[in-house]
Amino acid sequence: xxxxxxxxxxxFGYRSTARxxxxxxxxxxxxxxxxxxxxxxxxxxxRALAGAGAHVIVGARRPDAALGDxxxxxxxxxxxxxxxxxxxxxxxxxxxVAQIADRxxxxxxxxxxxxxxxxxxxxxxxxxxxTNHLGHFQLTARLWPLLAASGNARVVSVSSxxxxxxxxxxxxxxxxxxxxxxxxxxxxxKSANALFALELDRLGQSAGVRAFSLHxxxxxxxxxxxxxxxxxxAMGWMDENGKLSDVFKSPAQGAATSIWCAVSPLLEGMGGxxxxxxxxxxxxxxxxxxxxxxxxHIRDAALAAALWAKSEEMTGVTFRP
Numbered sequence: 586x587x588x589x590x591x592x593x594x595x596x597f598g599y600r601s602t603a604r605x606x607x608x609x610x611x612x613x614x615x616x617x618x619x620x621x622x623x624x625x626x627x628x629x630x631x632r633a634l635a636g637a638g639a640h641v642i643v644g645a646r647r648p649d650a651a652l653g654d655x656x657x658x659x660x661x662x663x664x665x666x667x668x669x670x671x672x673x674x675x676x677x678x679x680x681x682v683a684q685i686a687d688r689x690x691x692x693x694x695x696x697x698x699x700x701x702x703x704x705x706x707x708x709x710x711x712x713x714x715x716t717n718h719l720g721h722f723q724l725t726a727r728l729w730p731l732l733a734a735s736g737n738a739r740v741v742s743v744s745s746x747x748x749x750x751x752x753x754x755x756x757x758x759x760x761x762x763x764x765x766x767x768x769x770x771x772x773x774x775k776s777a778n779a780l781f782a783l784e785l786d787r788l789g790q791s792a793g794v795r796a797f798s799l800h801x802x803x804x805x806x807x808x809x810x811x812x813x814x815x816x817x818x819a820m821g822w823m824d825e826n827g828k829l830s831d832v833f834k835s836p837a838q839g840a841a842t843s844i845w846c847a848v849s850p851l852l853e854g855m856g857g858x859x860x861x862x863x864x865x866x867x868x869x870x871x872x873x874x875x876x877x878x879x880x881x882h883i884r885d886a887a888l889a890a891a892l893w894a895k896s897e898e899m900t901g902v903t904f905r906p
Contacts, residue, residue, distance in 0.1 A: 597863035621696025623651035635660025669720025679727035786857035795856030
């Protein structure tokens with residue numbers, strides 16, 4: 586059964602850190618997988634999971650850079666090459682994971698691109714939708730036997746409040762007939778992340794796999810590489826002197842909700858919900874503050890099922906848990 590999209594009584598909040606959320610949780614003997622786990626909040630996600638005793642497998646587009654960035658983190662960490670825009674790379678990564686792990690207990694689909702100029706992958710697919718959603722869809726399909734082997738796995742999909750910028754156009758997901766707008770494309774990809782978690786949770790429950798999506802908060806990371814300083818000032822992310830807005834979180838705070846979704850005992854028996862600030866988010870309404878809440882379209886079960894079918898068509902991967 587899908588969990589009601591409404592906040593629960595969580596002891597954590599906006600400024601909680603990943604380390605605070607995972608304190609007292611023992612992940613010894615568990616295997617966690619994090620895509621893009623070597624930059625920004627991904628690094629802090631890996632730090633928290635490894636510090637709690639998990640064997641953490643990191644999928645990295647630049648494995649040499651990842652090894653350097655993660656070198657100072659204590660714990661068992663394996664870095665394997667993964668390019669989410671390349672189907673061949675995804676399949677090879679899944680094979681490599683199966684060679685070093687007999688199950689996956691936690692999968693955090695963290696890697697993303699944001700608001701980049703129109704770029705297409707080798708299949709002609711728009712890059713934000715292809716990387717942020719389709720890549721993780723195919724990856725989860727290929728890793729499904731390992732997730733099911735856990736018997737109590739969680740898949741965490743890092744979405745964004747950016748989902749509020751727009752829903753899905755499943756008739757033209759690649760902007761072949763409509764004019765490309767980078768934020769519309771980002772909103773579509775982040776909506777897809779949340780809808781994927783909704784449908785995966787519905788389909789995966791019988792195998793003991795639950796799924797969650799989340800908004801990590803505003804965090805200054807390399808994700809903003811495609812935005813100019815002027816754009817960030819105009820959006821209120823920083824002032825004219827480059828000082829970040831007070832609403833921004835640190836990377837450790839930004840990783841907290843991913844970790845909460847992955848390990849919190851409060852979420853046992855729950856799934857399919859969109860979370861923020863270490864809690865289940867409320868549905869948006871007329872009085873919802875800006876940049877918070879779950880828009881109704883990411884709770885649309887019919888849309889989630891249609892996205893799943895479209896993803897199978899676009900990837901050529903049939904995925905029916």
